Amino acid sequence: MSNEAPQRLLETEGLGEALRTDLQRAAAHDVGYDVDAGLVRLESAMARGGPPPSDGGGTAAAASSGKGLAIVVGLALVVGAGAIAWSLASGQASTESGTVAAAGVEPALVPEAGAELAQTSLAAQPPTEPGTEPGSPSDDPGLLIIEEAEPEAE
Amino acid sequence: MNEALSMEPVIDAGELFRRHAAFVANFLARLGVIRTELDDVVQEVFMVAHRRGGFRPGPARPTTWLADIALKVNANRVRKQRRARVEARGETVERAADERASPAEALDHRRSVDRVQQALDALDDDRRSIFILFELEGESCESIASGLGIPVGTVYSRLHTARRKFRKAHDRLLARERPRGPRGAVAVVLSLVWVGLRGAVS
Numbered sequence: 454m455s456n457e458a459p460q461r462l463l464e465t466e467g468l469g470e471a472l473r474t475d476l477q478r479a480a481a482h483d484v485g486y487d488v489d490a491g492l493v494r495l496e497s498a499m500a501r502g503g504p505p506p507s508d509g510g511g512t513a514a515a516a517s518s519g520k521g522l523a524i525v526v527g528l529a530l531v532v533g534a535g536a537i538a539w540s541l542a543s544g545q546a547s548t549e550s551g552t553v554a555a556a557g558v559e560p561a562l563v564p565e566a567g568a569e570l571a572q573t574s575l576a577a578q579p580p581t582e583p584g585t586e587p588g589s590p591s592d593d594p595g596l597l598i599i600e601e602a603e604p605e606a607e
Numbered sequence: 608m609n610e611a612l613s614m615e616p617v618i619d620a621g622e623l624f625r626r627h628a629a630f631v632a633n634f635l636a637r638l639g640v641i642r643t644e645l646d647d648v649v650q651e652v653f654m655v656a657h658r659r660g661g662f663r664p665g666p667a668r669p670t671t672w673l674a675d676i677a678l679k680v681n682a683n684r685v686r687k688q689r690r691a692r693v694e695a696r697g698e699t700v701e702r703a704a705d706e707r708a709s710p711a712e713a714l715d716h717r718r719s720v721d722r723v724q725q726a727l728d729a730l731d732d733d734r735r736s737i738f739i740l741f742e743l744e745g746e747s748c749e750s751i752a753s754g755l756g757i758p759v760g761t762v763y764s765r766l767h768t769a770r771r772k773f774r775k776a777h778d779r780l781l782a783r784e785r786p787r788g789p790r791g792a793v794a795v796v797l798s799l800v801w802v803g804l805r806g807a808v809s
Binding site for chain 2: 458459461462463471472474475476478479480482483484486487488491492494495496498499
């Protein structure tokens, strides 16, 4: 096929008479659209800033706005799911790190801190319960976290 | 050339409508939009043109630019209403039949337009729109290419295929309508009587 601009069928010699007649009539055919009435409707729709009122089926605008809404909802779901997953993961991580800290820190730091605190606070306040030893974790606010974390470490 | 084009003012949707609403309506009818939906679709096309800020002069003509919008708007509608194109046949040609001087002429004219419409139905939307714009609306291939946003070579190629399919479908329709003996003659006479009666009633 050549790249030259083609000639219209109606201008082509040797075209069948029936086809020529049909094409001529179809080319001259007008559906009789009422331009004045249509213009009034269009101007009113443009003034409202929205699509023209229609009793017909769905419109391209409706389709595109529906698609946009679907995208927004989809994004919101993804972001929401991500946030929930992140908060769950970080919550678990903090628990785990607390456990690790408790397990690792307790032998090194707690006795010293506990000992100091025990010396300052427990010296003034003797134990209220007979079974409680001075300086035991349950009485020492500084060791409260470690006390809670201990069962997990086991 | 391009600088000169860019200096031309933008044509707003209202002005486009005044100049080209009839073109868009005819184009949509040839694409198969039925008469009862035609006004809605025409309105929608020009609302899209309005949202795009009107027509900016460029390589495309306003008609081919609007034709591109019309194609997309119609494709969206057809996707939702598959029946629309099936019902189109016969409705878009009424006006032509009503304006003929004699019933015989009216029938003949109506059949011509109907045959073309049915032959167009044999084409897919891409080839159909190019055939309509080039063969019936007299647009140039360059303007069609710019308006539809495709290379000129693609327009040539689609036009070539469209013509082949159109002519084949048209030939088939002619062969089917050819009167066959006395029964065919009776059918023609009855058709003429029917058209005459319709004219008398209206």
